[in-house]
Amino acid sequence: xxxxxAEIRALIVSCLNLEDIQPEDIDVEAPLFVxxxxxxxxxxxxxxxxxxxxxxLTLAAESEETRRHFASVATLARFVAASRTK
Amino acid sequence: MSPxxxxxTLLTSAGRAARPVALGPEGAVDAAELRAAVARASAYVQSQxxxxxxxxxxxxxxxxxxxxxxxxxxxxxxxxxxxxADTRGALAAxxxxxxxxxxxxxxxxxxxxxVALAPIAxxxxxxxxxxxxxxxxxxxxxxxxxxxxxxxxxxxxxxGPSAPxxxxVAGTVSHQHFYGLMFRVLWPLxxxxxxxxxxxxxxxxxxxLPTMPPPVLVTSPVFLGVLASGGVPRAxxxxxxxxxxxxxxxxxxxxxxxxxxxPLFEIYGSAESGAVALRxxxxxxxxPLPGIGIRVTPAGTLEIAAPQLGTRGWQPTADRAQVTxxxxxxAGRADxxxxxxxxxxxxxxxxxxxxxxxxxxxARVVVLPGPHAELGAVLVASVxxxxxxxxxxxxxxxxxxxRALAGEFEAVVLPRRFRFVDELPRDPLGKTRAGELAAxxxxxxxxxxxxxxxxxxxxxxxxxxxxxxxxxxxxHFPAQPVxxxxxxxxxxxxxxxxxxxxxxxxxxxxxxxxxxxIAPGMAVTLTLEWRGTTLAxxxxxxxxxxxxxxxxxxxx
Numbered sequence: 001x002x003x004x005x006a007e008i009r010a011l012i013v014s015c016l017n018l019e020d021i022q023p024e025d026i027d028v029e030a031p032l033f034v035x036x037x038x039x040x041x042x043x044x045x046x047x048x049x050x051x052x053x054x055x056x057l058t059l060a061a062e063s064e065e066t067r068r069h070f071a072s073v074a075t076l077a078r079f080v081a082a083s084r085t086k
Numbered sequence: 087m088s089p090x091x092x093x094x095t096l097l098t099s100a101g102r103a104a105r106p107v108a109l110g111p112e113g114a115v116d117a118a119e120l121r122a123a124v125a126r127a128s129a130y131v132q133s134q135x136x137x138x139x140x141x142x143x144x145x146x147x148x149x150x151x152x153x154x155x156x157x158x159x160x161x162x163x164x165x166x167x168x169x170x171a172d173t174r175g176a177l178a179a180x181x182x183x184x185x186x187x188x189x190x191x192x193x194x195x196x197x198x199x200x201v202a203l204a205p206i207a208x209x210x211x212x213x214x215x216x217x218x219x220x221x222x223x224x225x226x227x228x229x230x231x232x233x234x235x236x237x238x239x240x241x242x243x244x245x246g247p248s249a250p251x252x253x254x255v256a257g258t259v260s261h262q263h264f265y266g267l268m269f270r271v272l273w274p275l276x277x278x279x280x281x282x283x284x285x286x287x288x289x290x291x292x293x294x295l296p297t298m299p300p301p302v303l304v305t306s307p308v309f310l311g312v313l314a315s316g317g318v319p320r321a322x323x324x325x326x327x328x329x330x331x332x333x334x335x336x337x338x339x340x341x342x343x344x345x346x347x348x349p350l351f352e353i354y355g356s357a358e359s360g361a362v363a364l365r366x367x368x369x370x371x372x373x374p375l376p377g378i379g380i381r382v383t384p385a386g387t388l389e390i391a392a393p394q395l396g397t398r399g400w401q402p403t404a405d406r407a408q409v410t411x412x413x414x415x416x417a418g419r420a421d422x423x424x425x426x427x428x429x430x431x432x433x434x435x436x437x438x439x440x441x442x443x444x445x446x447x448x449a450r451v452v453v454l455p456g457p458h459a460e461l462g463a464v465l466v467a468s469v470x471x472x473x474x475x476x477x478x479x480x481x482x483x484x485x486x487x488x489r490a491l492a493g494e495f496e497a498v499v500l501p502r503r504f505r506f507v508d509e510l511p512r513d514p515l516g517k518t519r520a521g522e523l524a525a526x527x528x529x530x531x532x533x534x535x536x537x538x539x540x541x542x543x544x545x546x547x548x549x550x551x552x553x554x555x556x557x558x559x560x561x562h563f564p565a566q567p568v569x570x571x572x573x574x575x576x577x578x579x580x581x582x583x584x585x586x587x588x589x590x591x592x593x594x595x596x597x598x599x600x601x602x603x604i605a606p607g608m609a610v611t612l613t614l615e616w617r618g619t620t621l622a623x624x625x626x627x628x629x630x631x632x633x634x635x636x637x638x639x640x641x642x
Binding site: 009040 | 479481482485553607
């Protein structure tokens, strides 16, 4: 498995305090929001801050593009790989 | 010292037409342009029915135009703190006209139409602002022109000497809150200081503020926390920084002030009372603004008397206080309101909203201890709730409840964690104690989450997520959580015993070095090497954190 995908899965579980969920329970291709893992907009906000801090990304708030990047762990990993500054 | 121009005649007197009143990327707006824009907008407002208008606008200048337009058109302005769906719904009952970003299409008054602006009567109610009442739902409180002018006079008497005339006033807090409305819009306009139209969102933007004379920044502890931890851009030059919204820790106040290199004043007050007192030095006593009287009741709560209250006599507050030689000290809130990310939220109202769900029988909301205040909800499920838990699990059920609250509350104040229990823990008097409820959220994880794992011959390399709910952070230390050295050794031994065939008992440590602390939110790499009797370990990220050799007895 792509190590960056693994890191992002662990970051999701850690920064959102998902107590009943292990990183390996998260399907990297499955939707993160609503159906799938079932995260909500507050989770998105918190995850966005954690990703910005960890990888030095810039995220446009509430843009359609940002929403696409946040679709799944796999799309997030591609976005982080392409735009990380640290 | 009284303000240079009172609000009543700010726009009706013709003086100083070329003075800049607002600054933004589109250039400066002068007093004559403001006057003309207000006259046009006022003509539009007059053409609309009703006595009350609701106003929300992200641009402080546009906000001011509509505000004065309504006042000169004889309307009362309701200022909501946000523009979420439930707020709009509630406003429809309280206001006849929706303006700014609350309007379906922003009204663009015809350029030709304008009305002559007449002075505003001092006893008229101009503003209606929301407050989070101690009894549950936010209440609307009225402010007359006389109240607003009295508060501006008190503010200017206190701040005027520290903020040179003509200094621009910028802010990170919204003018949709009364603090921002007074300090970012009304005080600057009434005293000839240009307003910076758009909120400062990131520290880097401070470098772009006008510097002649150095500007005033109206901000809150959240933003100052960022500045204190090294967020001040080198080119930033501020003349005065104001903080309000929630308590500012003394060490963060000092660090922020030193990083900014300008005086930092904290302001105490509320939407009900307006600005009441000022603290000019981190950790010093609070001093009432000129003209404001304070006293402490035998029960220990603060009372105030001031012209800006609009009533004679002493008014109670929800804060406990002690009078000292230097002024007074605050000693916490007396009712069940919490400040989450600088927003005041009524825990009673959150509980009522949760209990309104068909999934919930009883609800309690508590503030969880930790580096950032966050809320936890303890819930007793209803019959329907138990079915949902069995079908969807606790995580999905918690998220479903949170979505149901999102229309009524701002996202940042909603509970972050949910616990479902069979019954609420109660004391002998039948009360639920916050401490016992918070204990239900005790950290479950003893060891960090493993992000990646690479195993080689006698070697193991783990990437670990240091999350804030790890058990080792409890009490170590409340203000600055760090992973204790013994926890690092414990993790190294625990992971190593799972990976390698270690039979001996722990017998000692060699060459132990702790170089950099490990804090919540970090990702660190743990490298383990098993060499027969010793286990070499190393925690590192960009820099080494710690390393050493752990010895095991009874091995060949």
